[in-house]
Amino acid sequence: xxxxxxxxxxxxxxxxxxxxxxxxxxxxxxxxxxMMGLIFGNEPVVEFxxxxxxxxxxxxxxxxxxxxxxxxxxxxxxxTQRETGALRRFRATPLRPLSYIGADxxxxxxxxxxxxLVMLAVGIIAFGARxxxxxxxxxxxxxAAALLGILTFxxxxxxxxxxxxxxxxxxxxxxxLVYPLILLSGAAVPLAVMPDGVRxxxxxxxxxxxxxxxxxxxxxxxxxxxxxxxxVLAGVLVAATAVAAGRFRWE
Amino acid sequence: MTTATGxxxxxxxxxxxxNLTKRYGELRAVDGVTFEVRQGEIFxxxxxxxxxxxxxxxxxxGLRARxxxxxxxxxxxxxxDPRTVRERIGVQLQLSALPERIxxxxxxxxxxxxxxxxxxWRPLLERLGLGGKASSYVEKLSGxxxxxxxxxxxxxxxxxxxxxxxxxxxxxxQARLAIWDVISDIRDSGTTIVxxxxxxxxxxxxxxxxxxxxxxxxxxxxxxxxxxxxxxxxSKLSFTVNGDPPMEALRAVAGVxxxxxxxxxxxxxGHGNRFPHDVLxxxxxxxxxxxxxxxxxxxxxxxxxxxxxxxxREGVPA
Numbered sequence: 001x002x003x004x005x006x007x008x009x010x011x012x013x014x015x016x017x018x019x020x021x022x023x024x025x026x027x028x029x030x031x032x033x034x035m036m037g038l039i040f041g042n043e044p045v046v047e048f049x050x051x052x053x054x055x056x057x058x059x060x061x062x063x064x065x066x067x068x069x070x071x072x073x074x075x076x077x078x079x080t081q082r083e084t085g086a087l088r089r090f091r092a093t094p095l096r097p098l099s100y101i102g103a104d105x106x107x108x109x110x111x112x113x114x115x116x117l118v119m120l121a122v123g124i125i126a127f128g129a130r131x132x133x134x135x136x137x138x139x140x141x142x143x144a145a146a147l148l149g150i151l152t153f154x155x156x157x158x159x160x161x162x163x164x165x166x167x168x169x170x171x172x173x174x175x176x177l178v179y180p181l182i183l184l185s186g187a188a189v190p191l192a193v194m195p196d197g198v199r200x201x202x203x204x205x206x207x208x209x210x211x212x213x214x215x216x217x218x219x220x221x222x223x224x225x226x227x228x229x230x231x232v233l234a235g236v237l238v239a240a241t242a243v244a245a246g247r248f249r250w251e
Numbered sequence: 252m253t254t255a256t257g258x259x260x261x262x263x264x265x266x267x268x269x270n271l272t273k274r275y276g277e278l279r280a281v282d283g284v285t286f287e288v289r290q291g292e293i294f295x296x297x298x299x300x301x302x303x304x305x306x307x308x309x310x311x312x313g314l315r316a317r318x319x320x321x322x323x324x325x326x327x328x329x330x331x332d333p334r335t336v337r338e339r340i341g342v343q344l345q346l347s348a349l350p351e352r353i354x355x356x357x358x359x360x361x362x363x364x365x366x367x368x369x370x371x372w373r374p375l376l377e378r379l380g381l382g383g384k385a386s387s388y389v390e391k392l393s394g395x396x397x398x399x400x401x402x403x404x405x406x407x408x409x410x411x412x413x414x415x416x417x418x419x420x421x422x423x424x425q426a427r428l429a430i431w432d433v434i435s436d437i438r439d440s441g442t443t444i445v446x447x448x449x450x451x452x453x454x455x456x457x458x459x460x461x462x463x464x465x466x467x468x469x470x471x472x473x474x475x476x477x478x479x480x481x482x483x484x485x486s487k488l489s490f491t492v493n494g495d496p497p498m499e500a501l502r503a504v505a506g507v508x509x510x511x512x513x514x515x516x517x518x519x520x521g522h523g524n525r526f527p528h529d530v531l532x533x534x535x536x537x538x539x540x541x542x543x544x545x546x547x548x549x550x551x552x553x554x555x556x557x558x559x560x561x562x563x564r565e566g567v568p569a
Binding site: 002003005006007010011013014017018081084085086088089090091092093094095096 | 344362401404
């Protein structure tokens with residue numbers, strides 16, 4: 001347990017000392033929300049059913065944090081540490097792989113969640129973004145969904161890191177995957193403006209399903225109507241965890 | 252540990268390897284190696300590049316899966332029982348790194364937390380000459396300082412057995428001497444040490460016994476004096492002398508095999524530790540004294556050359 005706590009502490013410090021990673025993990029989403037809010041404002045418009053742009057899209061931005069953390073930041077960091085031999089040095093100690101992964105996931109989860117909560121606060125406080133129903137329960141539900149999303153895509157990141165051979169490939173594949181998926185998910189541009197065909201294809205992306213879940217909860221849909229995105233995310237979480245657990249390598 | 256001999260062996264052996272074999276495709280990187288490392292000794296593994304030293308060491312540590320044979324560290328199999336073994340061993344890897352952006356003290360604190368019984372690492376840093384570097388980032392240190400951090404990490408839990416792979420490669424001579432002192436101290440406090448090295452001077456200075464490894468097998472294993480003696484190569488003593496030396500009396504000295512005059516130098520060849528002293532005694536009896544005295548003894552390098560037909564390349568990592 002002390003090993004897990006120390007590892008989590010060291011991992012948090014390392015992140016804080018890397019300005020680029022810290023920016024992506026914490027400040028990117030709030031700044032993105034701020035930027036979008038400043039550009040589009042939050043005046044009610046017809047396209048969003050007489051809701052403002054921020055009202056309608058704020059929770060979708062969550063998917064950006066989740067996707068970058070899982071597809072880009074985590075695999076590159078993990079593969080780099082494998083390539084430099086840092087993980088190998090851990091392996092020569094009694095440390096269990098699960099302690100290492102647990103600490104790493106814990107820190108990334110905390111940072112991502114922090115980022116998302118600050119982003120939601122920016123939208124709500126600066127632009128008066130509101131859900132369809134009461135704020136508190138909607139915020140709680142969205143936070144829970146964000147947690148599930150973060151976990152799912154961290155597992156995907158671990159699976160990618162286990163499968164990818166080198167840092168170069170991780171970097172390339174991460175970037176190739178993440179931007180189309182963000183675009184398709186409706187996190188950056190509302191899916192409503194996309195052609196029908198693209199919208200249909202987008203439904204197959206788990207990131208799109210995360211956005212559907214977040215949107216559903218924010219607009220007061222009961223959880224029972226959101227079984228499809230929940231099922232998809234849970235399935236991806238289980239599958240990615242299985243791959244990551246089976247293929248994890250220290251070197 | 253059921254028989255009397257088994258108990259005795261278990262009490263003295265830190266490592267016991269039988270027929271240890273590791274293959275990479277057709278290549279037998281380690282080829283049926285059998286040996287024991289006794290508790291409390293410094294055991295050296297020396298050999299040329301690609302001889303299989305590191306692979307052998309990593310199979311023993313349990314970091315590489317062996318293909319055949321048995322390995323026991325304090326009676327436990329490092330592959331079947333890795334955590335028990337890793338609690339008791341410290342490892343300095345030849346190729347190693349730490350996550351970036353952590354300080355020396357954070358690294359030691361972190362690694363100490365992985366063990367059930369960590370030692371106090373602050374005195375260790377002082378001993379390794381890193382006392383002033385505790386709050387420096389590991390990646391900002393010089394190569395020699397970084398190497399010492401990894402040695403500290405290998406010792407952070409006061410292990411019973413330490414593996415050091417190419418301990419002082421890349422260190423300047425002064426740092427090397429300092430590390431040798433630390434290693435001797437650690438052995439004196441009861442820790443068993445296994446090291447690989449390219450530096451004959453390092454092996455001669457530190458090792459109680461060495462295994463000479465070539466093509467994945469141990470071609471010789473003994474104390475360094477015994478290995479040198481087994482060569483049967485003469486030592487050489489040469490000097491100039493202030494007069495006419497008694498050549499016949501010199502040839503009659505026990506252990507002397509030849510006495511030659513090389514222009515104005517006298518060259519005496521012989522074996523054993525006594526003959527140089529006796530040769531000087533003969534000169535003194537004739538009221539002569541030797542000047543510009545030089546001795547040349549066979550070294551571990553000669554052992555190496557004889558056994559493998561190759562010079563060990565000093566200072567080049569494997």
